Amino acid sequence: xxxxxxxxxxxxxxxxxxxxxxxxxxxxxxxxxxxxxxxxxxxxxxxxxxxxxxxxxxxxxxxxxxxxxxxxxxxxxxxxxxxxxxxxxxxxxxxxxxxxxxxxxxxxxxxxxxxxxxxxxxxxxxxxxxxxxxxxxxxxxxxxxxxxxxxxxxxxxxxxxxxxxxxxxxxxxxxxxxxxxxxxxxxxxxxxxxxxxxxxxxxxxxxxxxxxxxxxxxxxxxxxxxxxxxxxxxxxxxxxxxxxxxxxxxxxxxxxxxxxxxxxxxxxxxxxxxxxxxxxxxxxxxxxxxxxxxxxxxxxxxxxxxxxxxxxxxxxxxxxxxxxxxxxxxxxxxxxxxxxxxxxxxxxxxxxxxxxxxxxxxxxxxxxxxxxxxxxxxxxxxx
Amino acid sequence: xxxxxxxxxxxxxxxxxxxxxxxxxxxxxxxxxxxxxxxxxxxxxxxxxxxxxxxxxxxxxxxxxxxxxxxxxxxxxxxxxxxxxxxxx
Ligand code: SF4
Numbered sequence: 001x002x003x004x005x006x007x008x009x010x011x012x013x014x015x016x017x018x019x020x021x022x023x024x025x026x027x028x029x030x031x032x033x034x035x036x037x038x039x040x041x042x043x044x045x046x047x048x049x050x051x052x053x054x055x056x057x058x059x060x061x062x063x064x065x066x067x068x069x070x071x072x073x074x075x076x077x078x079x080x081x082x083x084x085x086x087x088x089x090x091x092x093x094x095x096x097x098x099x100x101x102x103x104x105x106x107x108x109x110x111x112x113x114x115x116x117x118x119x120x121x122x123x124x125x126x127x128x129x130x131x132x133x134x135x136x137x138x139x140x141x142x143x144x145x146x147x148x149x150x151x152x153x154x155x156x157x158x159x160x161x162x163x164x165x166x167x168x169x170x171x172x173x174x175x176x177x178x179x180x181x182x183x184x185x186x187x188x189x190x191x192x193x194x195x196x197x198x199x200x201x202x203x204x205x206x207x208x209x210x211x212x213x214x215x216x217x218x219x220x221x222x223x224x225x226x227x228x229x230x231x232x233x234x235x236x237x238x239x240x241x242x243x244x245x246x247x248x249x250x251x252x253x254x255x256x257x258x259x260x261x262x263x264x265x266x267x268x269x270x271x272x273x274x275x276x277x278x279x280x281x282x283x284x285x286x287x288x289x290x291x292x293x294x295x296x297x298x299x300x301x302x303x304x305x306x307x308x309x310x311x312x313x314x315x316x317x318x319x320x321x322x323x324x325x326x327x328x329x330x331x332x333x334x335x336x337x338x339x340x341x342x343x344x345x346x347x348x349x350x351x352x353x354x355x356x357x358x359x360x361x362x363x364x365x366x367x368x369x370x371x372x373x374x375x376x377x378x379x380x381x382x383x
Numbered sequence: 384x385x386x387x388x389x390x391x392x393x394x395x396x397x398x399x400x401x402x403x404x405x406x407x408x409x410x411x412x413x414x415x416x417x418x419x420x421x422x423x424x425x426x427x428x429x430x431x432x433x434x435x436x437x438x439x440x441x442x443x444x445x446x447x448x449x450x451x452x453x454x455x456x457x458x459x460x461x462x463x464x465x466x467x468x469x470x471x472x
Contacts, residue, residue, distance in 0.1 A: 038386070091430070092461060119462055120431025122413060142430075145387070149432045152415045203387055203427075206435055230448060258441055259427070265435060268416045358457075 007046050007231050016235040017051045023242045030056045031194045032241055033331055035178060036201035037064035037359025038229045044368035046231035052238060059193070060364075062177060062286060062329040063201055065142040066093045066357035070283045072317035073170055074099040077139050080168065081105065081113035084310045087131060089124040090139040092117045097353045100317045121153035128157070128165040137306045138167045145203045147171040147295065148268040151275040154297070154304045166306035169297050172282060174204050175212045176293035181331065182220040184287070193331045197241040199234065200226040202256045209264025213252045221250045228256040275301055285319075285353065286329030323352035328361050335365040342366060386458055387429035388449070389442035392422050403428060405446070406459060 007013050024030060034040055040060045043049055049058055062068050078099055081088040088105070095106045095117060109115040114134075118124050121138060128136040140150045150167060157165040178198060186192040200213055205226045213224045223244035227237035237255040244251060254260050275298060282294030297305040319325065323345070324338035335341050335354065345351035347363055354360035358367075390403035390410070399415040403426065413432045414420050425442035426433035437445075449455040 120413075122411075122431050145429055145434065148416050149413070149430050152413060152432070203429065203434065206427075230445075259435060259437065265416060267418060268434075271416070 008051070012232055013051065013235065016232065016239060020051075020056065020235065020239050020242060021053050023239060023246065024053050024056055025246060026053075026055060028055065029194075029196075030242055030245060031059050031196045032056065032199060032238060033059040033061045033181070033195045033197075034199040034227075034234070035061040035063040035174065036199070036204070037067070037357065037361070037364075038201070038203075039063075039199055039227060039234055040361055040364050041359060042229055042231050042234050044364040047368075048231055048234055048238075051235065056238065056242070059195060059331040060328065060334075060361040061181070061198075061331060062284065063143065063174070063204075064329075064354070064357050064359040064361075065146065065172070066097060067325065067329055067353040067360050068172060068177075068284045068286065069094075069097070069141055069170055069353070070285045070317070071099055071319055072283065072315065074105075075103070075315055075317045076312045077168060078103055078105060078108045078113075079312050079315075080137055080306065080310055081108050081115050082111065084135070085114075086135040086137045086310070087114045087116060087127060088137050088139055089116050089118045089127060091119075091141065093357050094139060094141065096350060096356045098320055098351060100315070102320060102351075121149045125153055125156060125162070125165065128162050129160075132164060135164050135166070135309075137310070138165070139170075140167050141170045143172060143174055143201070143204050144207045144272075147272050147276070148207065148265075151271045154275050154301055155271065157304055158301065163303075166304050166309050167297060168306040169276070169295060171276065171295045172284065173293050173295070174201060174208070175216050176290055177284065177287060178213070178224075179216045179220065180287055180290045180293070182216075182222055184330070187327070187330070187332065190327065190330075190332045195222065195331065196245050197223040197225070197250075199237050199241070200224045200252075202226060202228050202233075202260060205254075205256070205260045205264065207265045207268050210252050210254050210260060210262050211264070217250050217252050223250045224252045226252070226254045226256050226260050228258065274298075284329075286326035320351045325352040325354045325362070328354055335362040336369070338362070386449075387427045387434055388455070388458055388462075389425050389437060389445050390428050391442070392420055392424050392426060392433075394422060395420070401426075401433065403433070406455070408459060408462065410462060 124138040225237040225240045276295040279294045279296045327333035350356040354362040390405040394402045
């Protein structure tokens, strides 16, 4: 981990840390939500939290695609694989997420379901061509970055006349989720989640641009700074947010100009638009039902819609009892407030999605947080 | 699966595909999402698709960072393991 110490000792990191300390007003707290799991990861790996003053607090957001997929949709995928005799193609991260009664895709596979891990929609298409006598379903999940590859695959399947390829579409959208988080009333027994500003996702924004955040920032009066994934990016964006908050501004600013523009990748947007359309609403783990927050396959392409071809049975889905993923995804709790964290639930034996995906907050705490907590305890004992 | 890796385009192939090279791995990726990419340019690859172009310096810096932070190995493994097409040393 040479880079971690290089970063922490680096003059740029030190300068930024000093600037943040100078800019922050000691009489108040700054609650900054990093929406994206990639940022959570960077904050933990590089100990960014320790480099900023104590009144600057990072609140971990729901930007982990594996984490926000509700159990029911995972149960549906398990049912597709087990009862409809399809080849289910999935991104690897989904394999170990426990569904109802802890049934995961990996367990379904052990029971004989034909589930294949793919790296790309292109692999799913290849499997489709190689198995013309079988039905192949691509389990599509992800935010705006991962959506265009799904749209392209459907267009390719149509152009090639592939009859045995469908997509189980679970693509979700970032801006409505941000709006929902600032707008949602507190859950019973929870304090309202305080957020003063957002670190916006970088790769998602490279596709959709920074423009879609503008209404959110304006309506809810919360500044958004699109931030790159490197620790220095996160620190610079933190400084930009603090300055906006101090000045009472709520603009969308772009720290990650190396890649993100206001309009984003038009070509990718057009392809998505051609194939997919807004769902009226979609359920998110932790956030509940969020209006216009996900995409479904357009009617013109319904031949490629797994939900049309394989109606799944209605079911009562349940999270693992006492898993706090839902509250963690809302920013209401931290992983260490979960009773199962680190004893029963570990990356080797995950009880919830937030421990499975490396972008999940529980996994980040497990990998980097424990050392930090231990160091803090030693420091405390010493004074 | 959220990560994206910078890679250098080594050849342009039929059907909006291109071969990219990184760390000795060659991989066939789709260029359907970007316009006029050329051999020698760097692109950011996410789930087998070039998302956008980036400068050589930016690519270099990101790769170094990913390597030193230990995430590059994981990503490469994922890339190579799952249904790889066109991998060659
Ligand atoms: S530690 Fe495990 S059980 Fe607890 S919230 Fe995280 S994923 Fe759920």
